[in-house]
Amino acid sequence: MPTVLLLTLSNLFMTTAWYWHLKAGSTKPLWVVILISWTIALVEYSLAVPANRIGYANGWSAGQLKIVQEAIALIIFGGFMSWVLGEPVTWRHLAAFGCIMGAVGFLFVGK
Template identity: 75%
Template sequence: MPTILLLICSNLFMTIAWYWHLKGGMNKPIMLVILISWGIALVEYCFAVPANRVGYQSGWSGAQLKIVQEAITLIIFAGFMVTVLGEPLHWRHAAAFACIMAGVGFLFVGK
């Protein structure tokens, strides 16, 4: 559970670092956007590195850590896409998420 919570925190910051400037920040100079994003990404790394370390020490494989991180990323990005960017969800998003969740299931089956 600590791994999941740390990955959620990490992905919240990652999504903000990568996409904050798309809504309201497009008029900022690109170098300023990069510097701000790097500052936010530093916080993201402070959660991601321990998440992977704790998960790996708890017996998760590298592949399991990565696929769970991707599933969390999709959930968080979907929320960001709807609430911040104002873009609607479509059936394609659900289908893509189902494919990722199938991948999660395949990597955890029999473990």
């Protein structure tokens, strides 16, 4: 559970680092946006690295860690896209998410 929690927190920061500037920073110079994003990303790395080490030490494979991270990233990005950027979540988004969740299931079956 610490792995999933840390991956969730890291994805909150990374999604913010990658996409906050599309609205909030659109008037800032690019170098300022990059500096701010890298600062936010530092927090993300500080959470993602321990998450992966803990998960791997507890028997998760690298593939399992990556696919769980992707599934978490899609959940967080869907919320960010909708709430922060004001874009609708469509059936295509949900279908793509369903495919990723299927991949998670395949990697954890029999584990």
